[in-house]
Amino acid sequence: METPDFKIFTTVAQLPDSWDHVAHENAFLQTPYLKVLEESAPTNMQCFYIGIFEKEILIGVALSQYLNLNQLESFGERDRCLKTYIRNFVFKNFASHVLFLGNNMITGQNGYAFLKDIDPKHICDLLTACADEIILYFKKQHIKIHIVSFKDFYQKCADEMKRFDFAQMYEFNTQPNMIFELPADWKTNEDYTAAFSKKYRDQYKRAHKKFEGITTRELPLEEIISREERIYELYYHVAKNAPFNTFFLAKNHFSVFKKQCKDRFVLCGYFLNDTLVGFHTLLLNGNVLETYFLGYDEHIQKQKMLYLNMLYQMTQYGIEHRFEKIIFGRTALEIKSSIGAEPIEMSGFIYHTNKWIDKLMSKIFPKLEPDLVWQQRHPFK
Known part of the structure; x- marks a missing residue:
């Protein structure tokens, strides 16, 4: 050659x-x-x-x-x-x-x-x-x-x-990179929760109950643009409290991502009384679901177990859309392992x-x- x-x-x-x-x-x-x-x-x-x-x-x-x-x-x-x-x-x-x-x-x-x-x-x-x-x-x-x-x-x-x-x-x-290999026979969220041992099924139920009052929906490009300041505020709160950073995203990053990648990029908003209190993002990468950046209101996160529920929501999306695995990335290793991801x-x-x-x-x-x-x-x- x-x-x-x-x-x-x-x-x-x-x-x-x-x-x-x-x-x-x-x-x-x-x-x-x-x-x-x-x-x-x-x-x-x-x-x-x-x-x-x-x-x-x-x-x-x-x-x-x-x-x-x-x-x-x-x-x-x-x-x-x-x-x-x-x-x-x-x-x-x-x-x-x-x-x-x-x-x-x-x-x-x-x-x-x-x-x-x-x-x-x-x-x-x-x-x-x-x-x-x-x-x-x-x-x-x-x-x-x-x-x-x-x-x-x-x-x-x-x-x-x-x-x-x-x-x-x-x-x-x-x-390590936290990766969740999804079993091929899981087709619904019920298949996922049924696989939990009692301790972790109880954790799921407890988190789900705390989550009451929160509504979630995917945001289109126009809404990402109109809510850009709030989205960035939620992201920046999480990013600056990380143990180590080498960069911070630009304020228009998520709207540009949606504009360029369209349906392959998903920004899901979490609302309490019509107020955006959190969001997570995903990139659909072939048969792999890539989790991307997220953000949340710290006070609501504690009250509603928002972060844990985000992990469950992303997992449900991966299962229902028939992805082979979910890349959860680094950080928060223990809580990610509690929902099924394993360290690689x-x-x-x-x-x-x-x-x-x-x-x-x-x-x-x-x-x-x-x-x-x-x-x-x-x-x-």
């Missing part, structure tokens, strides 16, 4: 006509979603779209994102402790310019797609060459990239990558462009990660 070559694009309009054909199995690499990033990416993010060619024919596509953490007002406000202050100081001063090969906004192996099987060594060579090219792009603008991260590989793929160039990088495992470990690879700091990465990186203590739940009989 002739060694593939690549070309880096900075706008979606530049992409080859066959781009979506190559990316047909992953909505997060297709042009409607890339247009969402182009029109409403976080203000501290710049995206690069990578075309991979063989004999001038497009055979692969990939995504890269640059983040300037100096433009971020907060890394997350939930954990106020010495370790958090140290972590924030280090990020601001030694890791503020970060290049991701992959998508830092979502969880899962969504960084690249190929039309044909590509040897892992070629993939490693291509990704590292793309990183070098983008580093040079920023160097010409007098911006020094501090950290390069190749993110979210499932374990089998990570093991293959470690046989080649990635073996020289620090491999990290952050919080994912690896990333990272290096610092300063060779002296890079040698210490195995000692520095674990100290920067928020502590993770949780107990996996097993809700089914």
Whole structure:
């Protein structure tokens, strides 16, 4: 096989006509979603779209994102402790310019797609060459990239990558991806709840009772636009209280997403006395249901067990629309396991462009990660 070559694009309009054909199995690499990033990416993010060619024919596509953490007002406000202050100081001063090969906004192996099987060594060579090219792009603008991260590989793929160039990088495992594989014989929500053990059926009933008075419905584009301020307010409350952030969404992100992806993007609103008190979002990605960002009123969340009910609602949607699995992503691991999702470990690879700091990465990186203590739940009989 002739060694593939690549070309880096900075706008979606530049992409080859066959781009979506190559990316047909992953909505997060297709042009409607890339247009969402182009029109409403976080203000501290710049995206690069990578075309991979063989004999001038497009055979692969990939995504890269640059983040300037100096433009971020907060890394997350939930954990106020010495370790958090140290972590924030280090990020601001030694890791503020970060290049991701992959998508830092979502969880899962969504960084690249190929039309044909590509040897892992070629993939490693291509990704590292793309990183070098983008580093040079920023160097010409007098911006020094501090950290390069190749993110979210499932374990089998990570093991293959470690046989080649990635073996020289620090491999990290952050919080697992919570994935719910839906049994093929579940066709209704009653099938789902019947599978619970008594303890978790009682939890479902208790949450359902607390939920009384809340109405839910899918919002069309016009309503997402008219409620944009409130939607963002609910999102921002949840985002800023996360243990760690590298970006905040643009205010128009959800309306742009609906405009570009249409019926494949679902924003479900939660109402109490006609007041929007929460929302969740979904992306229909082939036979996979991808959960996206959500938001809620903290006071209503406590009264109505809103977050747990959102998880149940998303699960019901997945079952009734015959998806094979639901990607619930990272964070809130214990409560997600209580509704049936299971942890799937994912690896990333990272290096610092300063060779002296890079040698210490195995000692520095674990100290920067928020502590993770949780107990996996097993809700089914």
